Every structure is written in C-alpha cells, then in structure tokens.
Amino acid sequence: MKHLCIVLILFSMHFVVFGQTRYVMVIHGGAGTILKKNMSPEQEKAFHETLTQALQAGYAQLQAGKSSVDAVEAAILIMEDSPLFNAGKGAVFTHEGKNELDASIMSGANCMAGAVAGVTTIRNPIRAARAVMEQSEHVMLTGKGAETFAESKGLDMVTPEYFWTEGRWKALQRVLKQDSINMQLDHDGNQQSNKTPLDKDYKYGTVGAVALDKAGNLAAGTSTGGMTNKRYGRVGDAPIIGAGTFANDRVGISCTGWGEFFIRGIAAYDVAAQMEYAQTPLAESAANVIEKIGKTGGDGGMIALDRDGNIAMPFNTAGMYRGAITESGEVEIGIYQ
Amino acid sequence: MKHLCIVLILFSMHFVVFGQTRYVMVIHGGAGTILKKNMSPEQEKAFHETLTQALQAGYAQLQAGKSSVDAVEAAILIMEDSPLFNAGKGAVFTHEGKNELDASIMSGANCMAGAVAGVTTIRNPIRAARAVMEQSEHVMLTGKGAETFAESKGLDMVTPEYFWTEGRWKALQRVLKQDSINMQLDHDGNQQSNKTPLDKDYKYGTVGAVALDKAGNLAAGTSTGGMTNKRYGRVGDAPIIGAGTFANDRVGISCTGWGEFFIRGIAAYDVAAQMEYAQTPLAESAANVIEKIGKTGGDGGMIALDRDGNIAMPFNTAGMYRGAITESGEVEIGIYQ
Numbered sequence: 001m002k003h004l005c006i007v008l009i010l011f012s013m014h015f016v017v018f019g020q021t022r023y024v025m026v027i028h029g030g031a032g033t034i035l036k037k038n039m040s041p042e043q044e045k046a047f048h049e050t051l052t053q054a055l056q057a058g059y060a061q062l063q064a065g066k067s068s069v070d071a072v073e074a075a076i077l078i079m080e081d082s083p084l085f086n087a088g089k090g091a092v093f094t095h096e097g098k099n100e101l102d103a104s105i106m107s108g109a110n111c112m113a114g115a116v117a118g119v120t121t122i123r124n125p126i127r128a129a130r131a132v133m134e135q136s137e138h139v140m141l142t143g144k145g146a147e148t149f150a151e152s153k154g155l156d157m158v159t160p161e162y163f164w165t166e167g168r169w170k171a172l173q174r175v176l177k178q179d180s181i182n183m184q185l186d187h188d189g190n191q192q193s194n195k196t197p198l199d200k201d202y203k204y205g206t207v208g209a210v211a212l213d214k215a216g217n218l219a220a221g222t223s224t225g226g227m228t229n230k231r232y233g234r235v236g237d238a239p240i241i242g243a244g245t246f247a248n249d250r251v252g253i254s255c256t257g258w259g260e261f262f263i264r265g266i267a268a269y270d271v272a273a274q275m276e277y278a279q280t281p282l283a284e285s286a287a288n289v290i291e292k293i294g295k296t297g298g299d300g301g302m303i304a305l306d307r308d309g310n311i312a313m314p315f316n317t318a319g320m321y322r323g324a325i326t327e328s329g330e331v332e333i334g335i336y337q
Numbered sequence: 338m339k340h341l342c343i344v345l346i347l348f349s350m351h352f353v354v355f356g357q358t359r360y361v362m363v364i365h366g367g368a369g370t371i372l373k374k375n376m377s378p379e380q381e382k383a384f385h386e387t388l389t390q391a392l393q394a395g396y397a398q399l400q401a402g403k404s405s406v407d408a409v410e411a412a413i414l415i416m417e418d419s420p421l422f423n424a425g426k427g428a429v430f431t432h433e434g435k436n437e438l439d440a441s442i443m444s445g446a447n448c449m450a451g452a453v454a455g456v457t458t459i460r461n462p463i464r465a466a467r468a469v470m471e472q473s474e475h476v477m478l479t480g481k482g483a484e485t486f487a488e489s490k491g492l493d494m495v496t497p498e499y500f501w502t503e504g505r506w507k508a509l510q511r512v513l514k515q516d517s518i519n520m521q522l523d524h525d526g527n528q529q530s531n532k533t534p535l536d537k538d539y540k541y542g543t544v545g546a547v548a549l550d551k552a553g554n555l556a557a558g559t560s561t562g563g564m565t566n567k568r569y570g571r572v573g574d575a576p577i578i579g580a581g582t583f584a585n586d587r588v589g590i591s592c593t594g595w596g597e598f599f600i601r602g603i604a605a606y607d608v609a610a611q612m613e614y615a616q617t618p619l620a621e622s623a624a625n626v627i628e629k630i631g632k633t634g635g636d637g638g639m640i641a642l643d644r645d646g647n648i649a650m651p652f653n654t655a656g657m658y659r660g661a662i663t664e665s666g667e668v669e670i671g672i673y674q
Contacts, residue, residue: 149568260474273611
C-alpha cells in the first residue's frame, strides 16, 4: 500500500505542476510482474510505441468529434492487433492449447453495454462487444453463439490459428511442464486438477481504454485472452460489466489483474459507487478498490477517467503498461512503478 | 413507482405490527406478468406449497446450525427440481430448442463466489456454482468446460432431455410462431434477426434465495433458465456476481427480471453500495435500484436480507413469487402486488 500511495502522490504531483491538466483518454496494456531488469531496451521501446499508437488512434477519433465509444474501440483495436498484449492477436493459451477471448464495452452516455466471452474466431473481440451493445437487445453473448452473432454483423472472422504466437505457446508449455511436476508432487490428484499453476508473467495481460469525448461523454472498454493455462471455460472480470468495465456520466473504469478478485470486488463499479454515494474523489476511490483487492490476496490495477478529465491509474503489481493523453495531445506512458 | 412504494409500505407495516420480526431467509421464484386472473386455484396452491417447501428446506439447515450457503443451496434445489420455476427442471427453451442454465452463489462471510453459465447437463446448476466457489480458484465457468468441471466434482449429471417440459416447449413454439409472423411483417430481415420476441410470461422466471445463519453470516444465490427464445449464447444477470447475486457481511441480494437492465445497473451490488457508502437503509436502497431499472425501461424485482434480519422484496412487475421465513419459523408467501 505504501508503494501504491507513493506512486499516486508522484503521479498527482507530476501533473499538478503543469496546472489543471485535462486528460481525454487513458489506456492500459495489463499489470503484472513487469520489471525493468527483465525488459530489453527493444521490448521497452515496442511497448512504448504501441501504447502511444493506441492513444493516438483514440485521440484522432476524439479530435474528429467522434464519440468516446469510437475512441475506446480505436485504441483497443491497436492493442488487440499487436502480439505484445494478452488480447486479440497476443492472447494467451488455455490448458487445451486454445485461445478464448473476452471483451466488454460500456457507454457512459446511455449506460448501454456489450460483452462477449469465450470466443475463438472473432479477430477483434472489442468490435464484437460493441456490436452486442449497439445491434442486439443483449449485454453478454458467449461462445459459439457470440461468434455466430459477430459473423452475422459482418465482423472480421479468423480461424483459431490466427491467435497462435510463439511466445504465448512457449509460455503454455512452461506452465504445463510445471503442472506435470506439481501433479507428481501432489498426492491428492483430484484436488490438484483445479489448481493449475499460472504463468505470473502473463497472468494479468489485458488491455483497456477509457475516453472522454467533446460532448462530455465517457466510455470504457476491456479486452483479454484471460489466463495462461485457464480451464473449464473460465471467464475473468474483463467481460463482466461492473467488474472489469464500467462507465456512467461521471466516470469510466477498465481493470486488469487477477480476475476472480476483481469480480468478487465488483471492482470497476465500486469506483463509481464511492464517487456517487460517498463523494469520494476519483483517485481515492480507485486506490481504495485496489487496496481492498490487495488485502484479500489479489493483485492488479485499473485505469479511471472522470468527466472533468482527471485520471487515476493505481496498481499493486510490479508494473502496469499504461498511458494517458491530454486534451492538447500530450502523451504520457508508464510501465514500472 | 407509486405502486412500488405502496407495496413496500404495506409490507413494512405488516411486519412492524408484530414487533421486531427477524427474518432468516427470503426467496423468490421469479417476477413477471403474474396476475390472479390468469392463475387457477390449483396453480396458486402449487406455487404456495413449493415456495413453502423451499423456505422450510433452507430453514432446516439453519436450525441445524448449518451455514447460510447450505440454506441457500437447499432452498434453490427445491425450486430447481420443480417444473414450476424457470430454473433447473423447469428451464425455458432457447431459440434452438435447448435449455441453457445459469446460476451463481456468494458467501458473505468471506466474499467468495461461484457461477456457471450456459450449462446443459448439470441437474442442479446451483450446486455447480457452489462447487466453483469452494473447489476451484475461479468464480465463473462457462459451457462445456463448466460441465466437465461439475462432473469431475461428482455432481449429478443428466442428459439435456431431462430439462424438457411440455409447458416450456409450447411456450417456445408460441414465440417462434410469433417470430415467424414478425419476420414476414418486417422488411429489414437482418435487423429483425436479433429482435426475437420474448414470452412475457416466462421472461423473468428465475429463482433465488438469501439466508442468514446462526453465526450471523449471509449468503445469496440465483438460478435460471434465462429467457424463452434466447439466442447467441446470451447470458443474463443470474450468473453475474454483482448483477444477479451479491452478499457481504452486511447484506445479501438475489435479483430476477430483465437481465440486461440488471447487468447494466449492477443491481445486486448497488444495494450493498448504497448501504455502505451512503448509509441508506435496506428497503430504500433496494427500492432505489428497482426504481432506477424502471426508469430505464426495465422491469423485475429483487429480494434482500440484511445482517439484522430485515428484508426487502421490491418489484415493478405485476407479480413476483416470493416468500420469507422468520427466526421462529413463520412462513410468509406472496405472489401478486
């Protein structure tokens, strides 16, 4: 918690010296054990560039007078199409060696929302989530049904092989090897079967964006490949409205982290609830949620942007890929604490 | 809203005259266009009896010193095994003529939770939700994966035919016929394909329970077959922690209604959030949520029980199957407004 506070204070100080900085977009590319010592300058540069590109794609939409939903989609598309992040093209593998993707989006202007879970053939799950929000009566579609829907809406469909990347495949093999060692060590095979080890490096990869458009409307979106080695059609917080994603007329939030803790904590909505019912300021509301998750043994982070252009990006992991862009187009990128 | 208030006031008055009635369990069997004129005395009696049986099954657990989780499971099992309710044996049919079931449970003692969505071969989805909560690291499992998990935990598996009931099948045929008429009337076939008519009578069938055990711990659970004629792997609020189900150390909530509105409103958790952050009393918090849902065009209801044994059962539909049992075993059943 001490670290979290210091990070928040530094962040606040940093921005406050420039006066009333008004942000229009904030993004994340996942939180986890992201340490400088494990990152090559080339890798760092690649993350920096892609995060900047995502922010600029969203910003271009906002500058053109498009909606915050357009901006969120544009930013997430860049990250989904990059193999760097655990979403879209860079999704991690399930226990069975598949890629099952989840995404959600919410428009603060009308509190409409859309989500897809467990999809394997939709190139950009964030587009499918948006189609559910705008072109169906539903909020959440799952599995094959969601794919049929996405195809009927003309979305770009791919074969499951599209999501294969060498790095993620190797990560699964490492975890499966560890799994088999643990199996041999564990005498209670039945219990063990649900306690599959998870690759810490890839556990928390998720991408998300929150934007504020010229009309003053907020939107938030989240997209993920879930956890390496996940089983049993496991769904995390990313496609759950209120847990991974939330937006209303006051604040937008996207989370990344150990999904189970974010679901149980109703993490995204809990920021909005504190702001509405207890008049707690944005940064404090967001920090409270991450602190609560930390206390129960979970970790991760979130990004939040309010209607006045204030941002918060608390996390209790070693790092979180993140960035924000101001009204005047200035880009800020962060990776480590 | 006026109706809702009157119902709430009558409810409060009714109970207050008996002094500080302390409830230990509250259940619902779905909300919707439930009108006395459409109900035969035999049907009414059947609902009355099954709701009473469910309350007594939960109460027996509590009396035996078992946990609120045990009580919630026991009550929901009765309703899942009855063809009267849209959950388990009485689940409605999807557009494709299948039964896809969802359920969730949350323990207020430790804020752990479990859920399954889109399962077709698990006799009692509430048991599967509990197994996810207690015997996995996850919160939400979906589809075939959830079934594999449930089977590995020794749960009672059935063939999909187990869920076939004549009444629900006829309801689907009625809706499909209407669907085909609408298709012919609608010139924009593409748009139409996502706007399938829903059978009002069966739209909101869901069962749920909230219990308070002797140790002072709350738990809540919800189980449903979803909407008649649902498509595309649609998931409603029932398996979504925070939307259909929530419990903490202060209050437990289970919802029933037009799921999309309850997801977008984070309905169940919103009751707890108002109580925690704004010190709003239980009945008012619950009424506020249903009012908000009504204002956005949604309908349904919820049951809530707090740690002091107070209950609230607001709904904005014609009726809601509901019941509560006091510490001393007195049963109260309600169907209409």
